[in-house]
Amino acid sequence: MNWKKVALAAGVGALAGYVVKEQVANRQGVTPEKALKIAKESFKKQGPISGSWIYMKPEQLSKNGIDYDVYRGGVSKSQDGATTQYEFFIDSSTGTIVDVAEAN
Template identity: 45%
Template sequence: MNWKAFLLGAAAGAAAAYAVNEAILENRDVSAQKVLSHARNQFKASGPISGSWIHMEALPFEKNGIEYRVYRGGITRQNPNSSDTGEQFEFVSDATTGTILEVVKL
């Protein structure tokens, strides 16, 4: 085998591997389960949680002129000062970082 052909093939393979790796890392989202777990932990600080849900697909969302890919979810928290069924909240979390961007009490 010719050394020039070998080195050219190795360089092309390394460049392709680098490009694929960068493309994969750029588009990686936090899992919806991790986002839900983070939201549950944040809400647990102010009362027990009785239910939660999350939409598993990241959706487009705009806030203050900035575009995000987000997960939407909800939490039902028991209010320690009341005997009713609880308080319901919906949240929006950034799919890339897992940060909660918005919470709305229903």
């Protein structure tokens, strides 16, 4: 057996595996970690944050008659000695922030 053919076959196999992995990753949308990063970057524009969390499983949210698969999370901000908590919902397909509300 020719070693060049074996090396070529291994290289083509590795490349095919990489392409399939990337296609599957793109189809899944946004990971919970990426969704939390998006939210934190958005909240940091209005000042520092002191804590954050996110649920790892997507859930359903209906907003203005449209159904979304979203990640739910929260951010804490400290301002003037008071801590305010916000809850956010991020579309798990696009990474768009769908809703933000002050948590009670």
